[in-house]
Amino acid sequence: MIKRPEGFSATEYILFGAVTIVVMVACVCLGSVNIPLGNTFKVIWQAVRGLSVPDELSPAVILYVRLPRVFCVALAGAGLSVCGAAMQGLLRNPLADGSTLGVSAGASLGAVTAIAFGLTIPGLPFSGTVIFAVIFAFLALVVILTLAYRLDYSLTTNTIILIGVIFNMFAGSITSLLITFAHEKVKTITFWSMGSFAGSSYKNALIVLIAFAICGTVIFSYARELNSFAIGEENARHVGVNVKRVKLLILIAVSVLIGVSVSISGTIGFVGLVVPHMTRMISGPNHKRLLSASAFSGAVFLMIADLVARVILRPLELPIGVVTSFVGSIVFVYIFYTSRKAK
Amino acid sequence: MLRVIDLSVKFGSAQIVKRVSFELEEQQWLMLVGPNGAGKSTLINAISRGVPYTGSVLLHGRNISGMKPQELARHMGVLAQSHNVAYSFSVEEVVKLGRYAYSGGVFSSPPAEDDRMVDEALEMTGMTSLRGHSVLTLSGGELQRTFLAQIFAQDPQLLILDEPANYLDLLYQKQVFDLIREWVKKPGRAVVSVVHDLSLAKAYGTNAVLMHRGRIISSGSVGEVLSKANLRVAYDMDIYEWMNKMLSQWQ
Numbered sequence: 186m187i188k189r190p191e192g193f194s195a196t197e198y199i200l201f202g203a204v205t206i207v208v209m210v211a212c213v214c215l216g217s218v219n220i221p222l223g224n225t226f227k228v229i230w231q232a233v234r235g236l237s238v239p240d241e242l243s244p245a246v247i248l249y250v251r252l253p254r255v256f257c258v259a260l261a262g263a264g265l266s267v268c269g270a271a272m273q274g275l276l277r278n279p280l281a282d283g284s285t286l287g288v289s290a291g292a293s294l295g296a297v298t299a300i301a302f303g304l305t306i307p308g309l310p311f312s313g314t315v316i317f318a319v320i321f322a323f324l325a326l327v328v329i330l331t332l333a334y335r336l337d338y339s340l341t342t343n344t345i346i347l348i349g350v351i352f353n354m355f356a357g358s359i360t361s362l363l364i365t366f367a368h369e370k371v372k373t374i375t376f377w378s379m380g381s382f383a384g385s386s387y388k389n390a391l392i393v394l395i396a397f398a399i400c401g402t403v404i405f406s407y408a409r410e411l412n413s414f415a416i417g418e419e420n421a422r423h424v425g426v427n428v429k430r431v432k433l434l435i436l437i438a439v440s441v442l443i444g445v446s447v448s449i450s451g452t453i454g455f456v457g458l459v460v461p462h463m464t465r466m467i468s469g470p471n472h473k474r475l476l477s478a479s480a481f482s483g484a485v486f487l488m489i490a491d492l493v494a495r496v497i498l499r500p501l502e503l504p505i506g507v508v509t510s511f512v513g514s515i516v517f518v519y520i521f522y523t524s525r526k527a528k
Numbered sequence: 529m530l531r532v533i534d535l536s537v538k539f540g541s542a543q544i545v546k547r548v549s550f551e552l553e554e555q556q557w558l559m560l561v562g563p564n565g566a567g568k569s570t571l572i573n574a575i576s577r578g579v580p581y582t583g584s585v586l587l588h589g590r591n592i593s594g595m596k597p598q599e600l601a602r603h604m605g606v607l608a609q610s611h612n613v614a615y616s617f618s619v620e621e622v623v624k625l626g627r628y629a630y631s632g633g634v635f636s637s638p639p640a641e642d643d644r645m646v647d648e649a650l651e652m653t654g655m656t657s658l659r660g661h662s663v664l665t666l667s668g669g670e671l672q673r674t675f676l677a678q679i680f681a682q683d684p685q686l687l688i689l690d691e692p693a694n695y696l697d698l699l700y701q702k703q704v705f706d707l708i709r710e711w712v713k714k715p716g717r718a719v720v721s722v723v724h725d726l727s728l729a730k731a732y733g734t735n736a737v738l739m740h741r742g743r744i745i746s747s748g749s750v751g752e753v754l755s756k757a758n759l760r761v762a763y764d765m766d767i768y769e770w771m772n773k774m775l776s777q778w779q
Contacts, residue, residue, distance in 0.1 A: 277614045413625050415615050419608050420675075422578065424682065425601030425629035470615035 193477040201481035209259060212488045213251045217499045220247060254382050256390035258491045258505075259484040261382075261446040262456060264397045266483020268439045269457025270464070270475050271404045274411035275435055276346060277418065279465075282457035283443040286345065286436070287352035291325020292318040292447035293378065294356045294363075300374050301367040315392060315448040322444030325352060326436055380451040380506025382491055389449045396445040400438040401480070407431055408472040415470055453487070453506050455513025460486050463516070529554050529718050530575075530686060535583035537567070537574050544570045546742040547583070552735065557712050557719040559733035559750065561726060563763050566739040568722045569609065572688050575720070576606045587686065601629035605679035609690040609722075611671050616662040619674050623649055623659075626681030649680035652707060668695030676704065680711070687711070689721035693728060705732045726767065727774035730754050738762050 214225050220243055228247045231238045238244040269282040276285070283289045295317035298304065305313035329348045337344040364374055404411075410431045413421035422428045446453075460483045461475065468478040487505070490512065494503040530552040537545040545567040552558050560568045574581035577592060577600065585592045587603055595603070605626075613622075626649065627642045650656045653673040658666070663674060672695050679687060687708065693701045709732055712719050723729045729736060729750065736753035738746045740762045746753045759767055 279614065409625075409628060409631070412617070412621070413628065416613055416617060416622060416625065417608075417611065419578070420611075420625070420678075422597065423576070423601065423606040423608070424625050424678070425598035427597045465615070470617055471621060 192473040205481050205484050208485050208488050209255055212255045212492050216495050253387045253390050254385040257385040257449055258382050258487050260393040260397050261450050262483040262487025263480040264442045264446050265456040266460040266479040267404055267476055268442050270461035270479040271435055271439055273461055274415040274472055277415055279462055285349050287325050287329050287349040288322050288440040288443045289447055289452055290353045290356035292322040292444040293452050294360050295321025296448050297360050297363050297374055301363045301370055318448030319444035322440040326440040377451040379504030380453040381504050382450050393445055393449055396442050400442040403438040405476055407435055408476055411472040454510045456487055456509055459513040459517050531586040533584040535581055537570050537579055537581045544742055548744055550737050550747050552718050554716055554718055555712055556734045558735040559729035560722045560737050561729050562739035567742040568739055569690055572690055576688050598629045603684055604686045605682045605684035606688045607675055607679055607692055611675055613663045616664045618660055619655055620659040622663055622674055623677045623681050626678035645681045649677040652680055653677040669700050685716050687719040691722055726771040
């Protein structure tokens with residue numbers, strides 16, 4: 186018997202929000218050097234009031250290294266997770282996420298191209314990596330949808346997934362080719378491709394925030410339509426959903442958000458796949474609840490993964506993608522097997 | 529109420545439905561019958577704008593190709609042949625989606641009658657006691673009734689049913705068909721359904737269209753269409769006697 190409220194309640198927002206803030210604060214305090222909680226609050230409070238902070242309180246570490254990094258991690262985690270939840274609903278497939286569609290591979294190819302050739306766009310305040318990742322994510326989407334449309338005019342999910350898998354391989358091969366000829370930039374590209382938030386700035390956080398605010402609003406506003414897609418694309422059409430338009434808008438929103446996240450942090454696997462999957466077990470499949478719960482869970486999951494990446498071999502830092510893929514794959518196998526056994 | 533004019537459907541070079549025309553008035557229940565591969569499901573897919581077609585489909589004199597999806601859903605409810613739900617939505621959540629056609633923008637609150645319509649639809653289909661159950665735990669028949677409840681909640685004027693007896697045992701087939709017969713009695717309503725069981729078609733239909741290889745062999749009242757001669761042409765065997773024998777179970 187299922188008795189769930191229709192949407193995310195105020196209490197749930199407060200609860201999930203409180204957990205997110207607690208984890209956020211922990212991630213600012215902990216790292217290669219642990220900073221006492223009191224000092225962290227004092228530094229942030231002084232900075233907010235525009236007052237100078239004594240050097241012994243490590244203001245540079247808190248304000249210019251950890252705080253922007255934690256903001257970037259939380260926003261990217263929330264974004265990737267929301268994208269995964271949206272893709273899994275839209276394609277009615279619990280194994281779908283940005284990488285299934287080929288968007289992550291497209292964004293990654295764009296970013297690697299920008300790094301390998303040192304490309305920037307004059308006059309734009311953002312780095313070339315961001316712009317190229319978003320452009321290539323868009324192009325990937327256009328190529329995938331065009332090919333899918335030519336095969337099957339109704340853009341069925343199976344066709345999109347199939348084309349996405351093929352595009353993943355194609356983009357992967359081009360990326361490998363670029364890396365082969367990247368010479369001295371191979372190390373940078375390799376580290377970036379494994380995923381890392383090292384060097385995150387407030388500018389990066391602002392870019393992800395803007396992308397999340399715009400694309401997240403689009404995705405959240407289609408929660409009801411995502412429910413109908415999750416029940417079945419044919420059913421969505423029968424109840425009156427403008428299937429093609431809604432699908433296209435959600436895919437665009439997802440590709441932009443993934444493109445921006447990938448450009449900031451590199452390819453981070455499993456967040457968009459595992460977090461919505463696990464969240465759905467608690468919140469249920471209704472996207473009015475699932476999207477909000479996934480945003481918070483994704484932020485918390487990625488912040489903890491980033492913390493583990495920073496502290497487990499300190500002073501060395503692991504690429505975050507290693508942690509998320511390691512934990513994610515184990516959790517995923519566990520979920521997959523238990524759910525199969527339950528059937 | 530419904531006019532289908534010269535409707536054709538082509539997949540690649542294969543012509544699946546060939547220049548089909550028929551009409552349906554209020555309070556009529558049209559049975560689309562014919563052997564496998566006759567083009568029945570493709571025809572109703574085209575009528576519900578699921579596949580591209582040439583020709584016209586007029587509903588109350590208006591071409592449905594000009595209607596927005598929500599407007600079309602307010603006029604036409606479609607029950608698919610099979611349902612493959614992947615997530616554990618509750619029965620009530622699935623039925624509530626039937627009210628999507630009446631919803632406004634993101635920030636608008638749902639119309640007041642939504643809850644009443646959902647309750648009524650659940651009651652009509654006997655699904656009230658299962659409203660909180662996950663659709664993944666339902667039997668085929670319960671799932672079919674859940675989606676039928678969704679259509680009743682949608683409150684359309686025209687029901688398009690593709691094999692509504694699918695997954696239903698004899699008792700539920702009778703209950704569901706009796707339910708639809710009551711539903712269509714109200715003025716302004718009509719039903720088009722694909723049915724394989726000719727005895728069901730004869731027992732419940734008012735009109736029929738008999739198809740064979742994408743074309744209409746015969747259309748008109750059920751009695752006229754399901755004649756011995758017509759059925760022999762469509763099925764290439766004598767199934768008239770069998771149909772009449774099976775008819776007794778519905779009477």
